[in-house]
Amino acid sequence: MNDSENTLFRLARPQATARPIYPNSATLDKISRAAMASISGYKRLERSDAPEKAVSAPICSQRYSPAGAAFASAEIRRRICTHLPAWDLCILARTSLRWEESTSPLLWSHLPSVRPIARLVLVEQEEVKRSSKGRINLRKYHYPRVQRFAAMVKKLSINSEDISHVLDFTSFCSTGLFPSLREVRLSGFAKNHGNVANLLPENLLILHANGVNSHVVHKLITSCRSLQSLHLQGDYITLSIPYSENIIPGLANCPSLRRIDLTFADNIDSASRTPPLRCVPDSAGINALPLTHANLVRLAKGCHRLEALCLVFDARGNPPRLTKKPSSFRRCLTTLVVRDSPIGHEDAGPVAHFLATLFPSLRDIVSSDSSYSPVWADVCDRIKSMSDRLVPGGLDTSSLGDGGLEGNAAVAQLPHVKVEYFEAEIGDWTPPESGPLHAVQVNHELDVTGNSTPGDQRALLSRQLNSEVEDGEVEQDTVESDMSSASLQQRYQANEDRLQARIHNLTEANNRVVQQKLDLAQRYEEVEQHSDAQGKSILRLERHIRDLGEVRATVDQQKGDLAQQRVALEKRYKDLEERANASEKRCMQLEERADAGEKKYLQAEERADASDKAYLRLERDIQVFRKEAAKNIDELTQGVEAIRQEKDVLQGRYDAQSKHAQEVEEEKRAAEQERELLAQRCAELEQWKADIKQRLQGLF
Secondary structure (H helix, E strand, O other): OOHHHHHHHHHHHHHHOOOOOOOOHHHHHHHHHHHHHHHHHHHHHHHOOOHHHHHHOHHHOOOOOHHHHHOOOHHHHHHHHHHOOHHHHHHHHOOOHHHHHHHHHHHHOEEOOOHHHHHHHHHHHEEEEEOOOOOEEEEEOOOHHHHHHHOOOOEEEEEHHHHHHHHHHHHHOOOOOOOOOOEEEEEOOOOOHHHHHHHOOOOOOEEEEEOOOHHHHHHHHHHOOOOOEEEEEOOOOOOOOOOOOOOHHHHHOOOOOOEEEEOOOHHHOOHHHOHHHHHOOHHHOOOOOOEOHHHHHHHHHHOOOOOEEEOOEOOOOOOOOOOOOOOOOOOOOOEEEEEOOOOOHHHHHHHHHHHHHHOOOOOEEEEOOOOOHHHHHHHHHHHHHOOOOOOOOOOOOOOOOOOOOOOHHHHHHHHHHHHHHHHHHHOOOOOOOOOOOHHHHHHHHHHHHHOOOHHHHHHHHHHHHHHHHHHHHHHHHHHHHHHHHHHHHHHHHHHHHHHHHHHHHHHHHHHHHHHHHHHHHHHHHHHHHHHHHHHHHHHHHHHHHHHHHHHHHHHHHHHHHHHHHHHHHHHHHHHHHHOOOOOHHHHHHHHHHHHHHHHHHHHHHHHHHHHHHHHHHHHHHHHHHHHHHHHHHHHHHHHHHHHHHHHHHHHHHHHHHHHHHHHHHHHHHHHHHHHHHHHHHHHHHHHHHHHHHHHHHHHO
C-alpha cells in the first residue's frame, strides 16, 4: 500500500464504523486528493505488465479498503464524479474485476449529474490504446459497459446543463438507459422534455422537479405511472406556479401516488400566503389559478393511496355531491395542507361535509397565516365532530318488490279472495287461515248465514257479477294497454336502432369525407411541389437558352471577323496583282504569298461553313425544345384543371353529406318528441290503471 492509499485509508476509515462520522470540508478535500492520487497510482499499475498485482492489491477489499470507506460518503462520491478528469472515472471502474464488483455499486448508485455517464460514453466510444512506442491506436467500441454502469444508478440529478448529454444518450439508446432508477431530481428544464422522459424507466418512484415547465412534468407523470412521491417547486425567476389544470389528469393516472407536495419557490413562499397575491395580473408572470372541487375529486379517486397532500384549491361555492363508498379507498390521508386556499364563511359546513366524505380518515387541516385561517379551523373542528362522515347513500330498493311498491302482493291476491267468497255462497266454504282480507271475509260470512234474505243474496250476486264483468274489462284494457306499450316500446327500440345505425353510417361517411379531404390536400400539395419543380426546370431551360444566345452572338462576331479578313485579303490580292508586273522577282514573291493567302482564305471559308452548320443545328434544337416545353406546360395546365374539378365535386358531396346529417338530426329530434309523447301516454295509462284499482278496492 503506497502513501496515497494509506492517507485515503486513514481519512476514510472512521466512516466504516458502526457510528458514521461525517467529515468536514477540509477532510473531504484530503480524501478526494488521496483518492485521485490512488487512482493515478493504479493508472501506472494498469499500464504495467503485471495486471495480477492490481487484482491482489489490498484496496480491492471492500471491508477494509479505502474505496469502501470513502465511497460510503455521498459528498465524496459527488466530488469524485464531478471533479475527476474524463479518463479517470473509466479507469477507476476498470482497475480490476474485484475493484469493479466492490466499488461500482457505491460509486454509481447516486449521481449528482449525468456528466460521469457522458464521460464514460466518450471513453467507450473510441478506446485509446497506447503502445510502447508512444503511438495511439483508435478502434470502434460498443456500449455494453455504459449500459452496465447506467443500470447501477438508483438516484440521479439532471439540470439544464445536462441537456446536451441527454441528447447524446437518446441518439444511441432508444429505450430507458437507467432501468434501476428510483429517484430523479430535475431543475430548470424548459425544452427537450421528451428526451428526458425516454431516459427514465416506467417504474420510477420519486420525482422532484424544481423550476421545471409544466409540460415537462405532464410528460414525465404520463410516462411514469408507478410514482409514489411527487415534489414540485416553482421557478425563482418567472415566479410561475409549478402546477396547473393540465397536470391533474396526469396525476389521476398514477394510482400508486402516496405523497404529493406542490409548493412555490422559497423566495416567494411568504408572499404567496397573502390573499391579494391571487389578484396579481397575468403580466406579472404568475398563473395563480387554484384547483377546483372537481379536480380535487378526480385526484383523490385516481390516487386513493395518498398519505400526504399539500396544494391550493378554490373551496368557494357549493362542492359536488359525493355518494357513499363502502370500500377502504382514500383512508390513508389524515392531514391536508391547504396553505391559503380561498374559502367563504358560509362554505364551512358544505366543505367540511365534502372533505369528510372524500377523505374518511381526515383529522387535521393545516393552513397558512391568512384571512382564511379561522374558516379552515372551523372546517377542521366540524370534521372532528362528525360521528359518521360518510354521506348517506340513495334510496335502498332491495327490500321492495318487482314493481317497486309495497302491497303489490296483497293487490295480486284480491281476485283469488273474491272467487273463494263466491264459491262459499254456493257450496261449502272454509275461511282462509291468513290473508290480507281475512277479517272482511269472516264478517260477510256471519252476515250471510244470520240476517241475509233471498233478495239480498240476489243483489249481492248481481253486484259480484257486475264487479267481475268490470274487472274483466279492466283486465282486458290493461292487457291491451300492455300490448300497446310493448308495441310502442318495440317501435321505439326499432327506431332507436335505425337511428343509431344511421348515425353510425353518417359518422363513417363523415370520417371518409374527412379522409378524402386530407388525401385531396396531400395530392394538392404534391401537385404544388411538382409545379414548383417544373417551374425550376423551366428556369433552368431559359437560362440554357440564354447561354445558347450568347454562343450565337459569339459565332456571329467570329463570322464578321472572318468577312473582314476576307475583304482585307481580296484587297491585298488586288494590290499584289497590280504590283506583279513591276518585277518578276517581286512577282514570284507575290505569287508565293498569294498562294499562301489563298490557302488561308480556303481554311477561313471552311471554318465559316462549319460555323454556319453548327448555328443551324443549334436553331433546330432550340425549336424542338420549345415545342416540348409548350407541350409539357399544356399537360400541367390540364392536370391542374382536372384536380380543381375533382375538388369541386368532392366539395359538393361534402355539402350533400352535411345536409343529410342535418336531416338526420331533425328526424332524431322528431323521434325524441314521439318518445316523450309515448312516455306521457304510458304515464296516463298507469294513472288510469291505478284509479281503476282504487275503484275496485272501494267496491269491496
